[in-house]
Amino acid sequence: MTHEALFIYSxxxxxxRFNESHPFNHQRLQLTYDLLxxxxxxxxxxxxxxxxxxxxxxxxxxxxxxxxxxxxxxKGELSDGMASNFGLNTEDTPVxxxxxxxxxxxxxxxxxAVDAVMTGKSQHALHLGGGLHHGFKGRASGxxxxxxxxxxxxxIKQKYGAKVxxxxxDAHHGDGVQxxxxxxxxxxxxxxxxxxxxxxxxxxxxxxxxxxxxYGFSINLPIDAFTEDDSFIHVYETAFKEVVEFFKPDVxxxxxxxxxxxxxxxxxxxxxMKTYEFIPKLAHELAHHYCExxxxxxxxxxxxxxxxVPRAWSVIWLEMTNQxxxxxxxxxxxxxxxxxxxxxxxxxxxxxxxxxxxxNIPRKLEITEKNNKTLEKALYHIRNEKxxxxxxx
Amino acid sequence: MIIEEIMKRDVLTLTEDxxxxxxxxxxxxxxxxxxxIVEGPNKRIVGxxxxxxIRDASPSIFHSTEHLEDFLKPVSSIMQRNVITAHPLDFVExxxxxxxxxxxxxxxxxxxxxxxxxxxETDVLHTLVELMGAHQPSSxxxxxxQNKTGMLASIANIFKELHINITSVLVxxxxxxxxxxxxxxxxxxxPRRIIHAIEKEGYEVIWPxxxxxxx
Numbered sequence: 059m060t061h062e063a064l065f066i067y068s069x070x071x072x073x074x075r076f077n078e079s080h081p082f083n084h085q086r087l088q089l090t091y092d093l094l095x096x097x098x099x100x101x102x103x104x105x106x107x108x109x110x111x112x113x114x115x116x117x118x119x120x121x122x123x124x125x126x127x128x129x130x131x132x133k134g135e136l137s138d139g140m141a142s143n144f145g146l147n148t149e150d151t152p153v154x155x156x157x158x159x160x161x162x163x164x165x166x167x168x169x170x171a172v173d174a175v176m177t178g179k180s181q182h183a184l185h186l187g188g189g190l191h192h193g194f195k196g197r198a199s200g201x202x203x204x205x206x207x208x209x210x211x212x213x214i215k216q217k218y219g220a221k222v223x224x225x226x227x228d229a230h231h232g233d234g235v236q237x238x239x240x241x242x243x244x245x246x247x248x249x250x251x252x253x254x255x256x257x258x259x260x261x262x263x264x265x266x267x268x269x270x271x272x273y274g275f276s277i278n279l280p281i282d283a284f285t286e287d288d289s290f291i292h293v294y295e296t297a298f299k300e301v302v303e304f305f306k307p308d309v310x311x312x313x314x315x316x317x318x319x320x321x322x323x324x325x326x327x328x329x330x331m332k333t334y335e336f337i338p339k340l341a342h343e344l345a346h347h348y349c350e351x352x353x354x355x356x357x358x359x360x361x362x363x364x365x366x367v368p369r370a371w372s373v374i375w376l377e378m379t380n381q382x383x384x385x386x387x388x389x390x391x392x393x394x395x396x397x398x399x400x401x402x403x404x405x406x407x408x409x410x411x412x413x414x415x416x417x418n419i420p421r422k423l424e425i426t427e428k429n430n431k432t433l434e435k436a437l438y439h440i441r442n443e444k445x446x447x448x449x450x451x
Numbered sequence: 452m453i454i455e456e457i458m459k460r461d462v463l464t465l466t467e468d469x470x471x472x473x474x475x476x477x478x479x480x481x482x483x484x485x486x487x488i489v490e491g492p493n494k495r496i497v498g499x500x501x502x503x504x505i506r507d508a509s510p511s512i513f514h515s516t517e518h519l520e521d522f523l524k525p526v527s528s529i530m531q532r533n534v535i536t537a538h539p540l541d542f543v544e545x546x547x548x549x550x551x552x553x554x555x556x557x558x559x560x561x562x563x564x565x566x567x568x569x570x571x572e573t574d575v576l577h578t579l580v581e582l583m584g585a586h587q588p589s590s591x592x593x594x595x596x597q598n599k600t601g602m603l604a605s606i607a608n609i610f611k612e613l614h615i616n617i618t619s620v621l622v623x624x625x626x627x628x629x630x631x632x633x634x635x636x637x638x639x640x641x642p643r644r645i646i647h648a649i650e651k652e653g654y655e656v657i658w659p660x661x662x663x664x665x666x
Contacts, residue, residue: 081641149615149639192588192640199588200640230640233588256658258640259588324641 061180063378065105066167067091071187074160076152081324081361082201087186089368089397096390097372099381106174108167108187115169116162116204118212119238121196125158128203132157144197151198161203164188168206169213171354175309176218181351182342182378186371189313189358191232192259200230200258207313207356208238211245214309223307224248225298227337228315228358229325231262231278235313241272246305250294252318252327253280264435274439277301279432282425283326286416287333289426290318293433294333295340302344304440309349312341315358316370320416324361328419330411334370335385338377353378364403373409385409454546455539457578458560458568464489467497467527471508474500474526485557487566488530494566496559498530505529536561537570543582547575584619589636593657594649598631606633609648615639632657 067087074084094100116125127144130136131153141147154160164187171183193205211222224239226232226249239245254260268276279293302310316334318327338355345353355374360367369389376384389407398405419425463477464487474486488498508529510517537546537558546558550572560568580586596602603622610617616638623632637645646656 145638150641254591256591256593258590258642260585260591260636261588323643 060178061104061174062380063104063182063184063375064171064174064180065094065100065375066108066170066174066183066185067105067187068107068163068167071108071160071163071167073156074164074187076154076201080152080201082359083363084187086357086360086363086367086371089363090186090371092396093368093372093390093393094375096393096396097384097387099372099376099379099384104379106170108163108170108185110159111162111165111169111204111206111209115209115213116165118216119195119205119208120193124196124198128161128198129158132159145194145199148198150201151203157203161190164190165204165206165209168210168354168356171356172210172214175352175354176214176220182345182353182355184355184375184378186314186357186374188356189228189315191226191228191235191313191315191358192230193234194237199234201359202234205234205238207232207235207311210311210354210356211235211239214311215244218308220308221245221305223302223305223310224313225310225341226250226313226315226358227294227318228313229318229322229327230257230315230359231259231280232313233259233261236262236266236276236278239272240268240276241270243271243275245272246275246277246301246307248277248279248297248301250279250281250290250297252283252285252325256283257325264432267439274443275305277436277440279429279436281327281429281432284328284419284421285318285425285429286328286419286422287330289429290327290329290333291336292426293429294337296433297437298340298344300437300440302348304444307349309352309354310341310345312338312353312355313358314338314355314371314374316360316367317358317362319360319362319366319370321362321366322360324359328416330413330416331369331373331409332411334373335377335410338374342377362403364397364401365406369406369409452543452578452582453539454537454541454543454560454570455568457543457574458539458570459574460568462487462559462566462569464494464566465500465526466490467530468525470523471505471526471529472522475505475522478502478505485569485571486526487534487559487569488526489566493564495564496534496536496561496566498527498532499534499557499559500526500530501556504531534559538562539567543575543578546570547579550575582619583621584636587618587636587638589618589638590640590642592635592637592642592646592649594633594635595625595630595655595657596633598625598629602631603633605652606635606649606654609652610635610637610645613645613648615645 167185168188171185174180174183188206190202192200193202224247231251232249262278318329320328484502557571618636621634
């Protein structure tokens, strides 16, 4: 039997934890899982456990020396000097016990999702533990050790010979995935993020378009700080539709960082839940239109873990399984009662945000116009190619 | 960083009796814009020819088939003879200043009159991007400080206390000469603590913190 969608989760994934005060906290997974359970939107039959990724699979993207360093780090055997060569003793990615196993389980979860979709066991699959898009070949960066998405893309290429479209809506540039496939014309990456003028990692300018044969297959849409729902949705919808039509992928992989929300403490964008309802809706529609439904979704950033992440991530699942009617109900009281004592933030009682949470942005028109200009530049190459193809008839 | 570390060592050259046609073919085939003209076994530089010199010597596209015999003239007839060169031990900063002052695109690198390599504007730009740390994942923090001694040290100390690794530092002049802007690239995705600490010491951090201001 073909499932509509599968949810990959295990509470063992909560072991990916750098330290108590670190902003990347995978308790987010538990909060989301529990919210879906409380809303009776997720059944046992729809769930699968993530597997561990093997060393061979990690080596599809990562250097063996880096993998060894992560293993040693997890056992407390890595010297400071060696660690810094691999980006491993930084504030962002400090070493922690069994980090290799924890990070491999996140990669394995994304591969579990890939296999479910590519073998036809399920049309869509959601693995919120993945989406660690900053991981480099030989270097940990920006809270990410192994790059599950890069590995998954290479795995899909080699094992299934399929063309992958990667869509990254995290507020930070998806640099690790972009650089991994920068010269590859069979992988197309589209990243929409807050401009790197100040924000980490600083790359992702509209001029980064790929190199060699991969030219034109890396697309970057850096949007201005304080961008709101309407402009975000407009650039996302326009870019995604034109890119998918141009590239004609076999499968779509979406990275669903949810840190473009106004509440997020690390970024300066002003989206609300309206954006996070639209993002999976369009991905779902286009996956059916172009890829016979083949859609794998992973998580990513999101640092307001109480008010934003559980709702924004749950919405992806509700969209995948066509349970959008749940969004009209209030947030289940059982969930609120269980988690409210754990935080000083006031948990939201509705799936939607009231527009009043977004402050008045005086330069809204300018920001929107600037984003539209960036959109034009980002799509310039594709639009030109299309014209050329049309001319040749 | 010194020029020796970033210069290209495989230099395509011509002698002064080579026909202009050969220079055109080289520029086109290797997609370069400059050819040093040399003599003798040590490749002593006697001139340089650029794509611009060739263009000046070429007929208009409306007369592109006329006077083709001109291209058989030697390169010595159109080359620049006053060649500005760099030394392998020059600093990248010095060489950038030469490009900036003379509006040129390339410098042959010589030692004792012998041609050792070549450096172009593009090479320098790439190096400056690396020196600025802009190619490495980093957050970008700008601090406005008074233009007086010791400010950089004071701010750097705050980074030290919080164990945050600085990828690069630039000191910019501010519009108001009483101030300078210090630009730090730091290897962290979460700069909140450091920004808070700098502000607590009474400095102004330029960061998109208020809607509509300072973007």
